[in-house]
Amino acid sequence: MVAEAPGRAGRPPLTERRREMTRGEIAEEALRLFVTQGVAATTAEDIAVAAGISTRTLWRYFRSKEECVRPLLAAGIELATECLRAHRRKDGSLADVTVGVDGSDALSARPVEALRDLVRLSRDEPGLRAVWLDAHFDAEAGFARLIAEDTGRSEQDLAVRVEAGMLNAALRIAVEDWALRADRPSGPSLGATLTHALHMVAESSAASARTWLS
Template structure:
């Protein structure tokens, strides 16, 4: 599921492939199946700490009024450290926005060959015991709809995910990852994931304790609409 349900899992596991700057794309990750080093896990944890404090400050006093120095002070690090990890204050939230996409990518690597995409996500939501969306993530996704700079970071996270999704779908279908057909399929899946996250944040913004089942329902509805194609 998009970011709503996977952030704490990513922090605890230390294995999220976090995108730290719009100009870099996806961070170099450890080879699949290999646990990241202690140094990399600490870096990942710090990125998430910075992201959480940035969201808290953005929600409390607005994006414009928040400075990188305030984010650094809240985390307990120097401003130079924040700027070493992130090029702008708005990009500080990128780890949170990318975490759910990384979770989806990881799940797709275990997609059985005899199961449809819709059935696979339905089963994943059923057995993963998705936790409820946290207030911080709900606030962040809602803010991406009103703040242009945060919107750009949100779209960057999804744009970075497109080639990864395309490669996974190409492996599944046997088609070229660079083909137009694969690109359309990857964009459709990506759009459904983003729409599901935004719909959940909009519907349950006043209910931060909304269950993982409700998150799964939003994802299921979005994927069903995507798999129906364009009925026009």
Template sequence: MPDGAIAQPPGRGSGRTGRPPLTEERKAEIRLEIARAAVELFVAQGVAATTGEQIGQAVGVSARTVWRYFPSKEMCVSPLFAAGIDAIAAALRAWRPGRPLDEALGRAVTTGERPMARSHLPQVRALLRLTRTEPGLRAVWLQAHDEAEPVFARALADRAGLPAVDLRSEIQAAMLNAALRTAVEHYAWRAPEAAGDAATARDDAGDAATAQAELMATMCSALVVAAEGLA
């Protein structure tokens, strides 16, 4: 040891201290908790009146943590939109030749590779209703579908055994994306509001099961219309 150097206690200065880093799974859970809290606040008091501090308090984290995960309060809801899109992409990857697409969608939404959590549906429905009057939330919803389209195209190309996405798979993905987006909006915007949106945003097992069945029926109807084309 050089003259004048101060000996360090064992373990000090030799590595990182403090809490261990969060796992990716835990980060995803925190993002979803923030998303669900944001929806409840947006529904109850509007987007403009909601702050990052309020969203953080509802989850038990600081506003700084909220902004670490999301660049804006509107973007806080993106995990709820992404969950449904991920389920659809998984359905396309699992879609077996000779089987109807609505069967694959139904299986993926409930029990597939990345199933859509049934308990999230009432919140998503309440959130989508807000996209009619909140331009910031509408932008997040449309961005989610814009980012989903190349994912759908890649899944369709893989199913067809193509080495790369071609024009056909891109057009199929665009048609599917538009049909499903319109179906989900139809389901959300025209659903009865018996208990009000604030109550709808909270979990209820019976309501969630009904919501799942209604959503699947609407999506299947949209696929039939899309398959018929413009003739």
């Protein structure tokens, strides 16, 4: 076997990729157990056995059994972020950052199914709810960077942080709304729901600006 050259550009080190694969496998097994037997009835030991690792190893990756699913939640948020990045415009306002986002094709992957299941579970499971909200808390900094890149402002600018918070809240609420309606045959796709929510944010932002300037 030829050893992989260290520091290869554009690709994480092998150990890091293996770590992420392990985290993903643990997350998938944790979700499966949470869905089939409930969160309360699932122990860390159950998840470790299902993932083929020791409980000690599990605790090296995650701080609680509920946090085991965080990679799946983060993947769903990342999909939405990539849709924004791929479709954003560069004129400077929140409306221009959000208008035109579709993403229904990009959001058809397996992480979206996991996201739906987890959001539904989080309604009645405080531990999962905390992980869901914490994942969005971390994502907000990424949205601020995205807005700052497009507008030439600092990530720490108050207006940038407020816009990032609005964007973050819109995405979270849209996903939660979609997750509760996803089984309806005529229900909108996740991409369509995100687009609708982001348009509402853009319209609200523009209306607020008109009010303050009048």
